[in-house]
Amino acid sequence: MPSVCSLFSGIGGIDLGFIQAGFDIVWANEMDAAACRTYRHNFPNTNLIEGDIKRIATSDIPDCDVLTAGFPCQPFSIAGLQKGFKDRDGNLFFEITRIIDAKRPKVVFLENVPNLMEHDDGKTFLVIFNGLAQFGYPVYY
Numbered sequence: 001m002p003s004v005c006s007l008f009s010g011i012g013g014i015d016l017g018f019i020q021a022g023f024d025i026v027w028a029n030e031m032d033a034a035a036c037r038t039y040r041h042n043f044p045n046t047n048l049i050e051g052d053i054k055r056i057a058t059s060d061i062p063d064c065d066v067l068t069a070g071f072p073c074q075p076f077s078i079a080g081l082q083k084g085f086k087d088r089d090g091n092l093f094f095e096i097t098r099i100i101d102a103k104r105p106k107v108v109f110l111e112n113v114p115n116l117m118e119h120d121d122g123k124t125f126l127v128i129f130n131g132l133a134q135f136g137y138p139v140y141y
Helices: 013-020 033-042 089-103 119-133
Strands: 003-007 024-030 048-050 066-069 107-110
Touching: 003 013, 003 089, 013 024, 013 066, 024 033, 033 048, 066 089, 089 107, 089 119, 107 119
Parallel strands: 003 024, 003 066, 024 048, 066 107
Antiparallel strands: none
């Protein structure tokens, strides 16, 4: 069964889809306490680490076939302040690349908002695209 590590897991929406497709969520991370309570209720057998991903060493994250991330959308959304990478949460994308660099999963699955491609005249998406492509991943969007 292919293994998944899940970043910014929220209550587990992305994880549920992967479980239903036959994947095993071997590790998850979320820092919002309320979301963690719900996640633990929905996925009691998953190793959920509650805390800031910036404080988690890559050596504490298991190897996996797939890395998923529903990284925070508010910095890029038309419904948010659109501060992009100037927002603390907008910079969480770079935590994803830190983990990719250390773990080199076969697949990286990212979820975000429709405005992501248009944000900052496309510059934000270009940073994300290049951030993934530098590791040799083909990027489908």
